[in-house]
Amino acid sequence: MVDSMASNGSPLATVAIQSIGDMGGGIARLLIANGYRVITNARGRSQATHERIKRLSIELVNDDEALCNSADYILSIVPPKDALANAKRIATATSKPAFKKRTSPLYFLDLNAISPESAREISNVFDEFSTDIRVMDGGIIGGPPKKVENGEWDVPSIPVSGPYQLSQSQPSGEHLAKVLHVKHVNETIGSATGLKICFAALSKGFTALAIQSFTTAHNLGVLYELKEHLESSNPRAARAVERGLPSMPPKAYRWVHEMEEIARTFESDGGFSQSESPFRAIARIYDLVANGTELGKELTDSRNRGKTAEDVVLLMSEGNAKRKVKTD
Structure with a gap:
């Protein structure tokens, strides 16, 4: 009891x-x-x-x-x-x-x-x-x-x-x-939130970079080689990517605004200009995941796709291709 x-x-x-x-x-x-x-x-x-x-x-x-x-x-x-x-x-x-x-x-x-x-x-x-x-x-x-x-x-x-x-x-x-x-x-109100935001900028910013890097490597046909080099030179980063990409899809819709809040923090409390902050662009990456790919349909309690890093980048590549067709 x-x-x-x-x-x-x-x-x-x-x-x-x-x-x-x-x-x-x-x-x-x-x-x-x-x-x-x-x-x-x-x-x-x-x-x-x-x-x-x-x-x-x-x-x-x-x-x-x-x-x-x-x-x-x-x-x-x-x-x-x-x-x-x-x-x-x-x-x-x-x-x-x-x-x-x-x-x-x-x-x-x-x-x-x-x-x-x-x-x-x-x-x-x-x-x-x-x-x-x-x-x-x-x-x-x-x-x-x-x-x-x-x-x-x-x-x-x-x-x-x-x-x-x-x-x-x-x-x-x-x-x-x-x-x-x-x-x-x-x-001070804001200090703890600021600590969380600065930490999230590193972890979720890294995941966004991995999305772009791995998706581009997939399109170039060198994803296997990229993973091989990353594992050899930085195994901790390789493991972070393998964990981070599959766990990201159900949370991407929430991360869109969180990235905007990171940008707001760096600008208002960090003293950086909008042109110096990458996180408004990173917000658009997570918006693409949530609203421009099949990954956006994933729920934490019910996963079907994007359960491996390879499947995440496959669906990202497909989403980018569909977006290109719409704009052409």
């Missing part, structure tokens, strides 16, 4: 997750395995999402007001383009009279892959609504939590920043921070 009490003997918190995608579902599994009550509002979500919620034993609530009144912590884990809208939904719900009856603060952890500028905008949303919500800015570095050998969990890193610290919050904040591998970076 899972222990539902913190080390000090108090009941564990109720955690709301918006929404239950691949990452949100993984974090829900981790929290439930550690005794937490996990809730979500899935109104307007797909049938696949509803099936995932049922399979993971996540509790459904009827609306955002019920979500805010029931939760101690809200984890916002949505596609980057939806981060601001999701924050406005929650802020609106907390402006209702019923929310004022709460006797404890509600913590909102924005864990989306957005720019520091967007994180600051989200924090300002709650300030404008004058709600009693304590906002933490954060990001998730790594893949969804998964159970490994001996009952242990492989858990991503979650840096957070802002004036509030999860480990010092109540209820069960110290325990929750430990379970989620949360590390407080500093007191």
Whole structure:
């Protein structure tokens, strides 16, 4: 039986997750395995999402007001383009009279892959609504939590920043921070998001370069030779490509806006001009994957194509050929 009490003997918190995608579902599994009550509002979500919620034993609530009144912590884990809208939904719900009856603060952890500028905008949303919500800015570095050998969990890193610290919050904040591998970076909203964005620029930027390099090598008939040379000179990069290309297709639609947020970060916080940032162009690469190839039909829970690097570049080559025919 899972222990539902913190080390000090108090009941564990109720955690709301918006929404239950691949990452949100993984974090829900981790929290439930550690005794937490996990809730979500899935109104307007797909049938696949509803099936995932049922399979993971996540509790459904009827609306955002019920979500805010029931939760101690809200984890916002949505596609980057939806981060601001999701924050406005929650802020609106907390402006209702019923929310004022709460006797404890509600913590909102924005864990989306957005720019520091967007994180600051989200924090300002709650300030404008004058709600009693304590906002933490954060990001998730790594893949969804998964159970490994001996009952242990492989858990991503979650840096957070802002004036509030999860480990010092109540209820069960110290325990929750430990379970989620949360590390407080500093007191500035935007710092943790910036850390996530800078990391994602390296990892997902590399994947975008691999897409173009491997697709071009395929078209030239030298893909095998490229792989051979890469394995010989940089085996870690070769393994990263073999892992990264097949895992990318179901996530490409989310990465389009994330690349734009990276560009925004490098421009607003890094001091680079638009002409010096490659990430607006990289966003178009992932847009091509998501909307111009068969790879865009792939779902995390149901994979048919693009399960190898070779098949990814084959479909990319086909997508480019179709696009060329349309423009000729």
